[in-house]
Amino acid sequence: MSNTLNLIIDFDSTFTRVEALDVLAEIVLEGDSSREQVLRRIQEITDLGMDGTLDFRASLEQRLELLRAHRDDIQKLGEVLKGQISRSFLRNQEYFASLSAATYIVSNGFTDFIRPVVAHYGLDPERVIANEFLYDEEGYVCGFNRDNPLSRSGGKSEVIKQLDLKGDVYVIGDGANDLEIRKAGYANKFYLFTENVEREKVKAEADHIAPNLDEILYELKMSRSLSYPKNRIKVLLLEGVHPQAVDIFEKEGYQVEYLTTALTEEELCEKIVDVNILGIRSKTKVTEKVIQSAKRLINIGAFCIGTNQIDLEACSRHGVAVFNAPYSNTRSVVELAIAEIIMLVRNLPDKARAMHNGKWEKSATGAHEVRGKKLGIMGYGNIGSQLSVLAEAVGLDVYYYDLEDKLALGNATKCETLEELLGTVDILSMHMDGRPENNGIFGAREFAMMKDGAIFINLARGKVVDVDALREAILSGKLKGCAVDVFPKEPKSNNEPFESALMGLPNTILTPHIGGSTAEAQENIGEFVPRKIIQYINTGSTTGSVNFPNVQLPPVQSAHRLLHIHSNVPNVLAGINQILAKHNINIVSQYLKTNEQIGYVITDVDRAYDDELLEELKLIEPTIWFRVLY
Ligand SMILES: NC(=O)C1=CN([C@@H]2O[C@H](COP(=O)(O)OP(=O)(O)OC[C@H]3O[C@@H](n4cnc5c(N)ncnc54)[C@H](O)[C@@H]3O)[C@@H](O)[C@H]2O)C=CC1
Numbered sequence: 001m002s003n004t005l006n007l008i009i010d011f012d013s014t015f016t017r018v019e020a021l022d023v024l025a026e027i028v029l030e031g032d033s034s035r036e037q038v039l040r041r042i043q044e045i046t047d048l049g050m051d052g053t054l055d056f057r058a059s060l061e062q063r064l065e066l067l068r069a070h071r072d073d074i075q076k077l078g079e080v081l082k083g084q085i086s087r088s089f090l091r092n093q094e095y096f097a098s099l100s101a102a103t104y105i106v107s108n109g110f111t112d113f114i115r116p117v118v119a120h121y122g123l124d125p126e127r128v129i130a131n132e133f134l135y136d137e138e139g140y141v142c143g144f145n146r147d148n149p150l151s152r153s154g155g156k157s158e159v160i161k162q163l164d165l166k167g168d169v170y171v172i173g174d175g176a177n178d179l180e181i182r183k184a185g186y187a188n189k190f191y192l193f194t195e196n197v198e199r200e201k202v203k204a205e206a207d208h209i210a211p212n213l214d215e216i217l218y219e220l221k222m223s224r225s226l227s228y229p230k231n232r233i234k235v236l237l238l239e240g241v242h243p244q245a246v247d248i249f250e251k252e253g254y255q256v257e258y259l260t261t262a263l264t265e266e267e268l269c270e271k272i273v274d275v276n277i278l279g280i281r282s283k284t285k286v287t288e289k290v291i292q293s294a295k296r297l298i299n300i301g302a303f304c305i306g307t308n309q310i311d312l313e314a315c316s317r318h319g320v321a322v323f324n325a326p327y328s329n330t331r332s333v334v335e336l337a338i339a340e341i342i343m344l345v346r347n348l349p350d351k352a353r354a355m356h357n358g359k360w361e362k363s364a365t366g367a368h369e370v371r372g373k374k375l376g377i378m379g380y381g382n383i384g385s386q387l388s389v390l391a392e393a394v395g396l397d398v399y400y401y402d403l404e405d406k407l408a409l410g411n412a413t414k415c416e417t418l419e420e421l422l423g424t425v426d427i428l429s430m431h432m433d434g435r436p437e438n439n440g441i442f443g444a445r446e447f448a449m450m451k452d453g454a455i456f457i458n459l460a461r462g463k464v465v466d467v468d469a470l471r472e473a474i475l476s477g478k479l480k481g482c483a484v485d486v487f488p489k490e491p492k493s494n495n496e497p498f499e500s501a502l503m504g505l506p507n508t509i510l511t512p513h514i515g516g517s518t519a520e521a522q523e524n525i526g527e528f529v530p531r532k533i534i535q536y537i538n539t540g541s542t543t544g545s546v547n548f549p550n551v552q553l554p555p556v557q558s559a560h561r562l563l564h565i566h567s568n569v570p571n572v573l574a575g576i577n578q579i580l581a582k583h584n585i586n587i588v589s590q591y592l593k594t595n596e597q598i599g600y601v602i603t604d605v606d607r608a609y610d611d612e613l614l615e616e617l618k619l620i621e622p623t624i625w626f627r628v629l630y
């Protein structure tokens with residue numbers, strides 16, 4: 001930071017989220033019957049003063065006349081305002097407080113309540129320039145120091161002139177009285193601060209509209225905080241993820257674009273160029289080409305369980321951390337499987353269709369209880385094992401087969417081979433993941449191994465099953481029925497038609513990939529995935545990432561955090577530490593974790609470092625991505 005830089009910061013609606021005199025009015029008028037009316041009048045006068053319509057001194061006099069404030073009220077106001085500091089000032093507190101010597105708070109408010117708030121934040125209260133109340137003998141406010149230039153219009157310019165500042169002067173504020181400093185020629189630039197209020201009249205003449213302090217620090221190249229200001233982080237959400245996700249990202253200060261459909265590879269390549277965070281569900285294919293088109297991608301959020309639609313290797317190679325929601329819709333899939341098992345064992349799809357066609361087919365032929373029937377589960381992961389528990393509760397006898405050695409829950413029986421499972425069970429439910437090796441894994445050979453009259457359910461992925469072979473198994477009577485929720489080719493949105501060789505088959509339930517589509521599951525996912533992504537962006541923690549080494553990091557205290565992602569080759573850590581040693585940087589703590597593809601080094605260092613050091617770290621041979629967090 002240059003030594004000759006001065007920041008002039010407004011207090012009301014800039015340093016704090018509120019107008020202090022409005023809050024004072026609420027304190028003074030608590031319990032007063034005319035409260036609402038007076039409050040409204042005070043706010044009107046404040047606005048007229050702030051957009052320059054009403055002379056400032058008149059606005060101040062009129063507001064104070066409406067209030068009979070005591071010294072105790074002023075003290076209380078100071079306490080309330082300590083909890084109302086603007087979010088981006090709080091976010092940057094540690095760094096910003098270190099700029100104390102370059103910062104003045106210049107306000108048409110009053111030192112009496114501004115100084116305690118500024119001191120509480122960590123800035124020098126002596127560098128607050130503002131009005132002063134006058135009190136009567138009983139301690140009530142009876143006026144203000146009229147000799148103070150800040151008690152009249154144009155006062156801020158006068159004060160800055162008197163300060164006779166050397167070097168560059170930047171004004172940060174939300175009102176016409178802040179703009180006037182630059183207009184009078186006492187500042188290089190006026191940043192209109194719009195985090196709390198947007199005053200249209202002032203907007204037109206501002207040099208830069210800044211939605212928060214991060215933006216200003218970034219613009220002034222002063223930021224050692226997040227490598228990127230939050231309001232510049234772009235999020236693209238596809239496939240109608242739950243609106244909760246939009247809300248969470250927007251509250252964090254990110255820009256969000258929301259689409260209800262999936263995009264084709266071509267459309268996505270075009271849209272993703274400057275996107276930092278991509279959110280998808282099961283339909284959007286994120287290919288190597290898509291990843292290469294993305295110039296700023298930090299994260300992909302799969303708002304679902306499966307991540308087979310994402311080229312995870314390409315993501316790792318490009319330093320993109322992928323998060324999913326591994327448990328949020330598990331229960332929903334299991335409940336649908338249970339429902340379908342019961343429906344198919346009772347021939348319900350055919351019976352229901354007949355009723356709609358005016359046919360009454362009351363008969364017990366071919367209808368059974370599920371109690372005592374043998375259920376086979378292929379893929380005993382989170383969904384498979386939960387189905388196992390619920391299925392036993394309705395009396396099914398559970399068998400399972402998994403590629404990995406999985407603990408049998410309850411009374412379930414593990415099968416050593418798929419053949420053993422298929423030859424044993426009356427109902428088979430597929431719950432393996434969609435890894436490429438599973439494409440077409442279930443076909444004519446496997447159907448032939450099943451018992452005659454068995455039932456088949458696929459809630460996993462469309463590509464694992466040979467659909468023509470399934471059709472044949474139903475038509476030949478080998479299978480009594482089937483339920484299919486996932487298809488090799490699914491429409492991109494609800495506006496596209498659906499086609500499948502399974503349409504119109506007897507005792508067949510077809511559903512539009514809704515295994516996880518319940519309000520409960522979608523809301524859970526809409527909260528879970530954004531939180532993981534935000535945690536990664538803010539702290540570097542990768543807990544739950546499906547392609548990055550998982551590291552849970554403690555919060556940083558009085559240190560900078562450097563994140564370094566590299567191809568997993570030997571000696572990178574040594575290289576990083578040699579550079580730090582050369583620059584005399586003290587390592588406060590350090591973490592390294594690798595997986596087959598990449599290594600992730602997190603180094604917390606004490607405060608002093610320079611741009612040269614950062615450049616050298618970026619140049620370490622296998623660096624994929626380097627980021628300074630604080
Ligand atoms: N229809 C829908 O809306 C939904 C579908 N799904 C699908 O369900 C899949 C499973 O989900 P989770 O249980 O949470 O995943 P998981 O990863 O916990 O379990 C998958 C299990 O399948 C096993 N497996 C993989 N290939 C196998 C094979 N060829 N034979 C036997 N076992 C095999 C794995 O070892 C693992 O234990 C997801 O990957 C997703 O594709 C998930 C949620 C909703």
Ligand SMILES: O=C(O)C(=O)COP(=O)(O)O
Pocket residue numbers: 281282283303304305306307329513514515516517
């Ligand atoms: O969670 C999964 O893997 C699913 O298949 C659910 O996908 P969806 O979010 O409904 O597109």
